[in-house]
Amino acid sequence: MTVMTRSLPRFGGFSLGMIKLELRRLARNKRTVIFTLIFPAAFFLLFGTSADYKTEQVGGGNLTGYVLVSMAVYGAMLATTSGGAMVSIERAAGWSRQLRLTPLRPYAYIATKIVLAMIIGAVSVAVAFAVGAVSGAQLPVSAWILCGLLAWVCALVFAAFGLFMGYLLPSENVMQILGPALAVLSFAGGLFVPVDQLGSTFATIAKFTPVYGVGELARYPLTHDGNLWLAALNVIVWTALFAAGAMWRFRRDTARV
Template sequence: MSAPEASSTPSPHAATTRPGAPAAPWRRVAAQTVFETRMILRNGEQLLITVILPVLLLVGLVRTSLIDLDTGGADRVDFVTPGVLALAVMSTAFTSQSIATAFDRRNGVLRLLSTTPLGRGGLLAGKVLGVLVVELVQVVVIGGVALALGWQPHPAGLAPALLAVLLGTAAFTSLALLLAGTLRAEGVLAVANLVLVLLTVAGGVLVPAEQLPGALAHVAVLLPSGALGEAMRGALVDGAVPAFSVVVLLGWTAALGWGAGKLFRWH
């Protein structure tokens, strides 16, 4: 029996996209998001900073008393976990993103991709969404380890904690783009790691601002790191994000976003 003869009339369900035409904008952004996510998770150094070190820090702070913390009556794991999650957001949205973007800029990748159908807006959207996907992985891994250690987050604080993560991501991604778009790649590598260390030690992330010595207590509460740490602790320990932390994060996002928009150089 011979094969049926192909119809010369196109099917009404046939694709309407012309051969060689660019994909839909959402497909381009989705593809860039997958690429950005894989670049972070497949890089051993980035994986160390974004996942392994926060987990080791969580276990170390919960299982040892190397750092004296005033937990305000809360269990140590309940008090420490929000700060470690905040640090994880900083490591991905700021350190990892600034370094990756700076080297893409140096190597001409940003300039090339900005001229493709993806465009500058699609490229930035893919980077931000990639950060959020990696943060989701971090929350699952760190949260799983914390639960195994006995963590009991406040049930009413899960949604506010998500808001805090989004605000922190916006602020630190803006800082990352400002840094990556204005300094040489080697300078970004040094500055980003140094800033992360300084904010971790004295920025109010792991240790609340009011427990820092001297003037640091007054400075840390105004930093995006201190605001994010307070927001995460407020949400997951007390069930609500402090309004002042929201204002601080929004202020930093607006200022850093404006600076990145004005000063960012694509090549």
């Protein structure tokens, strides 16, 4: 190939081929698989499938179904966060520097990570729902679909969170920090225990934490309960904040070298 006939790849290097290879690598990572696919399903089986949960009605389904949606949200969160946080591991390993020696544009790299985060998020929700369906969770058909979609789409906020943290914390073990942090946020946001059981002060604070909105939105098709607009606002504001944080760190990272 001569000097003159060379050309740049399309879309800044964003490609299906890269996504496929990255997915293969992710599937090989036992920690990711356990965290994002097995944990949420196991939590659901532990906390959501007692006999009285199965008989207690919530909306058009049962309490087991309610817990299932919450756990699906939790799984999607873990999945998208770890997807975004991949940049941290790759920066720590110096891989980002290696990628600078290719035509891959930084924005195409970020886009690839977001797509990957959303793919594993979707798989996580699907696995949790499959386990739920055979373990006594009952939801109206519309809620199976809408709750699943919302749990997945709203987890985008955590893809942004993962990216932000991935650029903020250059560590190989970033998920060891973020895993517990997400568990705390899930408690604070009423994902494990409904916020009104935590006392009124806590319930008020909970509404401002990032998990609250996602949980409320995802369960809405089942419960038709709570303030939809407030929940949506929560998701939008946190997504914007985390995305801005990620952009800020990302720009610094790109400018440095």
